[in-house]
Amino acid sequence: MTYVLRRLLVLVLLAVVPALSFAQTGRADRLSQLENAKIAYLTDKISLTQDQAQKFWPVYNDFTTKRRDLNRRMRQLRIASPEALTDQQIRENLTQALALRQQEVKLETDYFEKFQKVLSIRQVGQLYAAERDFTREVIKRVADRRGGRTPAPRTDD
Incomplete structure (x- = not known):
């Protein structure tokens, strides 16, 4: 994947994820946007x-x-x-x-x-790390949009 295409994917991610918390679209649309951002993020991080x-x-x-x-x-x-x-x-x-x-x-x-x-074994390892990083980033951005409040801890675990 070329450097320009990788950077474009990251820019799409950075543009889409913050918009998720403000989007007035339905739940399905927000989930679709999130999935698209995840695809771009993972594609970049594991260099597919x-x-x-x-x-x-x-x-x-x-x-x-x-x-x-x-x-x-x-x-x-x-x-x-x-x-x-x-x-x-x-x-x-x-x-x-x-x-x-x-x-x-x-x-x-x-x-x-x-x-x-x-994938190579290195890419598999990068995949697992990138999934965790993506989830952390989404949670962080949602919390930032809510004024720095972190999501309430789950009590059903």
Whole structure:
């Protein structure tokens, strides 16, 4: 990827992410903008070639869809307050949560192997770091737009 194209992708990211908190568009539009910014950010950070990008993005999109589904199922288990459940229901929820965490580890292991078929091991490492960095940057920018307040800590973990 050329230097100019990489810089253009970063500029798109920097323009789109701050706008997310002010956008008057619907949730789906904001999520689409965020996904586009993430694509630009990851493409730049792991230095994808055009050939790699054509092979990588379908695999990565499949991975994120499956990971998102597992996370959604985990959140659903956390919704119920333990005080409102019987001991058996609590046991079932905890057993399901452990099973989902095992599925998540298996998913990550499977896709670690798939990513290595498309990317170098260095790029795979850069991918994981870039995902974390992107998430931190989005959270930081949202917090800055809210006047420096950080998001409330999650209590469902």
